[in-house]
Amino acid sequence: MADPDADSYIVQGFRDKSEGPWRWALDHPILRFYLPQVTSINFNMQFTFPEQTFRQTGPVTLTFLMNGHPFDQVRYTTPGEQHYAHPVPVNLLHLDALNTVAIEPDRTASNGSEKLGFVLTRAGFSE
Amino acid sequence: MLPLRILFGAVFTSAACLGLGTRALGAANKDWAVRFVTGAAILSLAVFAICALDVAYWPLFLAVGMVAIWLGRPWHMPARPKPTGIELLLLLIFAIYFMVYWSNAMAPEASPDGATYHLAFVARYFREHGFHPITWNMYASLPEGLEMLFLFAFAFGRHSAAAMVHLAFLVALAWQMFDYGRRSGFPIPAACGALLVFASPLAGIDAASAYNDVALAAVAFTLFNLLQSWDLQRSTRLLPAIGLAAGLAFAIKYTAWPGLLYATGYVFYKSRSFKSIAIVSSCSACVVLPWLFKNWLWVENPLAPFFNNLFPNPYITAAFEASYRHDMTLYDLATRWQIPMQVTVRGGLGGLLGPVFLLAPIALLALRHRAGRQLLLAALVFGANYFSNISPRFLLPMLPFVALAMALALSAVPALLLAITLLHAVISWPTLVPKYAAPNAWHLSKVPWREALRIKPAAHYLETHLFYWNEMRMVEAYTEPGASVFTYKPIPESYTSRRILVQYESEPNQIAGRLIQIAYDPQVQPIWRLRLHFPRQPLEAIRLVQTASGDEQWNIHELRLFDGAAELPRQPSWRITAQPYPWTIQQAFDNSLLTFWRCGDTLHPGEYVEVDFSGTEPIDSVLMEAEPNQPDLRLNLMGRLQSGEWLKIASPPEIFEAAPPLGLRRAAASELKLRGIDYILAWEGERETADLRRHPELWGTRQVAQTKDAKLFKLEVGQASRPVPRF
Numbered sequence: 077m078a079d080p081d082a083d084s085y086i087v088q089g090f091r092d093k094s095e096g097p098w099r100w101a102l103d104h105p106i107l108r109f110y111l112p113q114v115t116s117i118n119f120n121m122q123f124t125f126p127e128q129t130f131r132q133t134g135p136v137t138l139t140f141l142m143n144g145h146p147f148d149q150v151r152y153t154t155p156g157e158q159h160y161a162h163p164v165p166v167n168l169l170h171l172d173a174l175n176t177v178a179i180e181p182d183r184t185a186s187n188g189s190e191k192l193g194f195v196l197t198r199a200g201f202s203e
Numbered sequence: 204m205l206p207l208r209i210l211f212g213a214v215f216t217s218a219a220c221l222g223l224g225t226r227a228l229g230a231a232n233k234d235w236a237v238r239f240v241t242g243a244a245i246l247s248l249a250v251f252a253i254c255a256l257d258v259a260y261w262p263l264f265l266a267v268g269m270v271a272i273w274l275g276r277p278w279h280m281p282a283r284p285k286p287t288g289i290e291l292l293l294l295l296i297f298a299i300y301f302m303v304y305w306s307n308a309m310a311p312e313a314s315p316d317g318a319t320y321h322l323a324f325v326a327r328y329f330r331e332h333g334f335h336p337i338t339w340n341m342y343a344s345l346p347e348g349l350e351m352l353f354l355f356a357f358a359f360g361r362h363s364a365a366a367m368v369h370l371a372f373l374v375a376l377a378w379q380m381f382d383y384g385r386r387s388g389f390p391i392p393a394a395c396g397a398l399l400v401f402a403s404p405l406a407g408i409d410a411a412s413a414y415n416d417v418a419l420a421a422v423a424f425t426l427f428n429l430l431q432s433w434d435l436q437r438s439t440r441l442l443p444a445i446g447l448a449a450g451l452a453f454a455i456k457y458t459a460w461p462g463l464l465y466a467t468g469y470v471f472y473k474s475r476s477f478k479s480i481a482i483v484s485s486c487s488a489c490v491v492l493p494w495l496f497k498n499w500l501w502v503e504n505p506l507a508p509f510f511n512n513l514f515p516n517p518y519i520t521a522a523f524e525a526s527y528r529h530d531m532t533l534y535d536l537a538t539r540w541q542i543p544m545q546v547t548v549r550g551g552l553g554g555l556l557g558p559v560f561l562l563a564p565i566a567l568l569a570l571r572h573r574a575g576r577q578l579l580l581a582a583l584v585f586g587a588n589y590f591s592n593i594s595p596r597f598l599l600p601m602l603p604f605v606a607l608a609m610a611l612a613l614s615a616v617p618a619l620l621l622a623i624t625l626l627h628a629v630i631s632w633p634t635l636v637p638k639y640a641a642p643n644a645w646h647l648s649k650v651p652w653r654e655a656l657r658i659k660p661a662a663h664y665l666e667t668h669l670f671y672w673n674e675m676r677m678v679e680a681y682t683e684p685g686a687s688v689f690t691y692k693p694i695p696e697s698y699t700s701r702r703i704l705v706q707y708e709s710e711p712n713q714i715a716g717r718l719i720q721i722a723y724d725p726q727v728q729p730i731w732r733l734r735l736h737f738p739r740q741p742l743e744a745i746r747l748v749q750t751a752s753g754d755e756q757w758n759i760h761e762l763r764l765f766d767g768a769a770e771l772p773r774q775p776s777w778r779i780t781a782q783p784y785p786w787t788i789q790q791a792f793d794n795s796l797l798t799f800w801r802c803g804d805t806l807h808p809g810e811y812v813e814v815d816f817s818g819t820e821p822i823d824s825v826l827m828e829a830e831p832n833q834p835d836l837r838l839n840l841m842g843r844l845q846s847g848e849w850l851k852i853a854s855p856p857e858i859f860e861a862a863p864p865l866g867l868r869r870a871a872a873s874e875l876k877l878r879g880i881d882y883i884l885a886w887e888g889e890r891e892t893a894d895l896r897r898h899p900e901l902w903g904t905r906q907v908a909q910t911k912d913a914k915l916f917k918l919e920v921g922q923a924s925r926p927v928p929r930f
Binding site: 112116 | 732734859861862863865866867868870900
């Protein structure tokens with residue numbers, strides 16, 4: 077999220093701007109990535125459940141969808157920094173094209189005007 | 204049959220040298236060894252011409268050799284005085300060592316450099332019937348004066364014939380040392396000095412291999428011998444031979460260049476005759492210039508692979524040269540004070556001269572003799588470049604002079620001299636050397652007479668004596684003729700017709716190796732971004748100027764220019780250049796994050812990349828995408844206004860990191876294939892290819908064979924996997 081071009085990876089569901097190298101993900105965050113020809117690939121994410129919001133939500137389950145198809149679901153029972161890495165089935169990918177990754181939290185906290193999911197620091201694919 | 208062919212190749216080549224030398228020197232010098240070396244210079248030059256004309260066929264070599272031998276008529280050896288008892292004893296030791304060397308030279312060629320490159324080029328020239336540009340291997344740019352003689356012998360007896368020609372130079376050297384001493388009035392010390400050199404473990408294995416150091420020593424001593432003879436006789440007929448010998452020394456190894464000054468300086472000092480200088484210089488030039496011209500023509504640097512700062516070229520960079528030179532000056536030593544023990548006793552720098560050469564300082568006592576002063580002057584000349592490469596092989600050219608001076612210094616105590624010589628002969632015996640030398644010291648280990656006569660098959664000998672023989676066989680068996688194989692370690696290329704691209708041997712090879720690393724190693728992937736902003740303005744050109752000094756090389760994977768959020772599309776009319784390495788700058792403008800430009804030298808102020816738009820372009824920022832390993836890099840952005848004036852236009856850059864790009868492995872495999880590489884030889888335990896060995900499917904490569912130590916991968920994206928044969 078420190079990348080000045082980070083906006084170009086966001087489809088929806090994030091706060092517009094952030095002070096530091098992180099950004100609030102809201103209730104339906106979706107990212108997009110261009111993927112070249114690959115034979116196997118992992119989706120990686122570094123994010124945080126702040127204690128304040130976690131007190132409101134309790135344990136959160138994130139559902140990961142690749143181009144609209146779910147490929148993983150993880151339940152987080154503690155607040156704090158989290159690292160996620162998981163292989164994505166190649167048949168869900170659009171190679172040499174743009175792909176969307178949706179990360180759906182089952183619970184969000186509210187600050188009155190927004191539904192807050194988690195704080196995203198970095199996300200992307202690795203081989 | 205092969206032993207006969209080997210013997211014929213070696214004897215025929217030596218006889219051709221002798222014939223040509225006899226004709227060149229006539230009655231001015233009747234010593235067979237001087238004639239042999241003088242003739243070697245002429246034959247070397249003739250073979251160069253044959254290769255340049257692309258007519259290197261064995262029938263032509265046969266014809267040339269027969270004419271050369273015919274020119275040497277009448278064939279007779281001058282009568283020699285009957286040897287004394289001590290001389291006979293020494294002669295017996297010479298004979299015993301000669302048999303050891305003969306059997307090793309005639310055995311299948313298993314020396315590291317001989318099998319890897321000296322004879323690799325010889326085999327290629329023979330296969331292709333002449334010279335063709337070899338830009339992928341820096342060793343091909345070294346002068347190959349001796350390799351021309353190897354080629355002549357190779358045409359008949361292949362590898363071993365070439366090694367035996369080298370051995371002939373050792374015999375010629377020892378004989379000349381003895382003969383010089385005898386003429387100068389110290390025959391027994393001279394015989395002892397000659398034996399010190401002849402029995403030296405390094406001289407022995409070097410001469411029995413297709414190397415060139417002993418030949419250079421022989422040529423250096425021939426030059427000395429000719430100069431001494433000329434000083435006595437003042438025969439003009441010796442002057443061309445002096446020039447040829449000095450030229451051949453240079454044509455064997457660059458480090459012998461002081462020999463050119465020695466020859467001309469000596470003749471001028473003694474004669475004050477410009478005509479004599481002209482004869483010597485022009486004959487030297489005849490041997491030297493073809494090699495310089497060949498390099499200039501093919502690799503844009505007459506002195507390749509050195510002096511790349513003076514002669515910039517795409518094949519070897521100044522950065523590589525600096526690091527190579529640095530490595531050669533110290534190898535793995537902690538201090539230069541370790542050199543004397545290493546080069547004489549331990550052999551950790553690639554061979555050992557023999558422990559008695561720890562006594563070399565006593566050679567200084569010979570300064571009280573005229574002959575001693577002449578010998579030590581020659582030792583200085585041919586040892587002047589030693590510290591540019593501290594391998595003891597680079598001491599061999601000066602060794603005969605030092606050995607003779609040592610013997611001369613000890614001549615006042617003949618019993619001591621004889622005792623030292625006999626001790627040297629004993630402890631230099633191949634089976635005794637391991638008792639005091641380092642385990643990895645290069646020396647002969649046995650008398651392989653069965654292998655020499657091919658009673659035992661060559662393959663088994665090579666498998667046990669030659670590094671990476673099995674890998675070479677695998678390459679030969681599982682790649683198609685003409686294929687290019689990339690490897691981080693050299694293999695014995697002289698036994699394969701495939702093109703072996705060794706990572707460090709040229710800049711394009713190094714770039715190929717870097718592409719492999721970039722593909723998988725996050726430490727060197729192009730995640731670094733440096734953006735320079737400035738007020739939008741129309742510019743005719745931009746120049747990114749590097750202003751700092753440092754040990755790293757500036758690299759750029761992509762350089763992008765922007766007008767607001769829109770990137771300026773690259774136009775065919777743009778003129779892109781860079782200094783000091785302009786040849787690959789288009790790789791920074793090819794829209795591939797894998798490929799890159801690097802500047803060819805360590806960081807120095809003034810290095811730059813320039814884009815000339817051939818018109819004007821509105822522009823407000825420049826983005827450099829690069830590897831993060833350049834912390835000392837400092838950049839200024841200059842812009843050329845419509846007025847033609849260059850101005851600094853950007854404030855300090857914004858630096859950030861991007862995500863590692865995906866798909867680099869397949870991109871690297873495709874890129875390497877595009878660059879003409881068909882296979883990668885990946886070695887067990889090798890860091891650079893560890894990822895390829897573990898995940899060949901991610902690279903789009905197919906493993907086609909393997910040995911215990913290496914796997915061979917074919918670069919072909921999308922090929923279905925098949926069972927992998929073990930080799």
